[in-house]
Amino acid sequence: MNIDSIKEGLVIDHITAGNAMRIYNLLGFDKLECSIAIIKNVNSKKMGKKDIIKIDSNIDINLEALGYIDPGITVDVIRDSKLVEKRHVDLPETLHGVLRCKNPRCITSVEQELSQEFMLTDRENRVYRCVYCEAKAN
């Protein structure tokens, strides 16, 4: 299967197989007007199977959200058909505007204009807590 290589854009690689559509939807890629290729179940030596998303435009991407959804992903930045940067995305220490606090006692439940911020409190179990009320994200 051949997908054209991109001249200016991003390659989101090492996505856990099956996660590509989730990333596509959660990061709002459906609203982009550039060409996007979603490649599922690609053979990978390291992962067995993986997904890849290729975006034919150098868009700003929410790395925090990406790391939260699927830590271990890499983002390749392509310029003039060359790889100029490889970003390794890990579980982020903080999340801004990715999750919403569901605690009805939290100040963010009544003051909607406050930014939704979460902090990683337990890396092993991937636990994030609201910075305001410390309620666990779920």
Added chain:
Amino acid sequence: MRSLINILDLSVEEIDRMLDVADDIIANREKYSEVCHGKKLATLFFEPSTRTRLSFEAAMYELGGNVLGFSAAASSSASKGESVADTTRMACCYADIIAMRHPKEGAPLVASKVTSVPVINAGDGGHNHPTQTLTDLLTIRRKKGRLNNFTIGFCGDLKFGRTVHSLITALARYEGIKIVLISPDELKLPSYIKKDVIKNNGIEYVQTTDLEAVLPELDVLYMTRVQQERFFSEEEYIRLRDSYILTRKKLDKAKEDLIILHPLPRVNEISTDVDDDPRACYFEQALCGKFVRMALIMELLGIHLD
């Protein structure tokens, strides 16, 4: 600008130093009577409170400062829909330091992010209440002479009891603390505090529903009220309200040098016949609250006496 939102904002050394200052204030009241002359404390209380607000106000007056503020959301612009951030921005135009109580968790943190003056969290929902913790620590240290090597029982509402959460968090940093958690199943300590604070710090703990069985082991008994305002269901509140009532008779089995603490207000969880027992320290605890808040206000305003 330094604020106090969570007890962990203060190091153990800072807490110990502040308790030393509080002890010195108790011993030398005159020395501190004018140290905040010309300074103003804004008490922004969006939720009713007796002890906390009065002790903050008394603390500032005893330091020679002045106080302004409100004691209910209804008497502030919050009733017109003003945000916490805007109310705080306004208050810091008029005051040198802010003490805020709010029913919503995280409101004092929001305030601390927009203000140019120190903000003290005077209680935010069921979340944190760091100045009550400083009060508790001062009382324990004055009564026991130490903040390490004792067994403390927490009894009652351990689920919504913010004073319990903050005190456990603070004590986790001291050596040789054993914790006994006494509550009905519905009001158990949240599992994340048990895991993140108690287990992760290797603290010995016991969980039980039987107060009388563990009473003889305790050096400190921290009673709490089942808080009606934290329940969405009246029925559940009424069912759990009378779970534990400490009486003089039950204290027969307790140690002679036990100290009984309660953040107050109490409803019926400590019978009034306990009040005359020398082990009852909750009213003295309320007094300690004023002195430790004096020490805190001085610390956050950067006032240090030799």
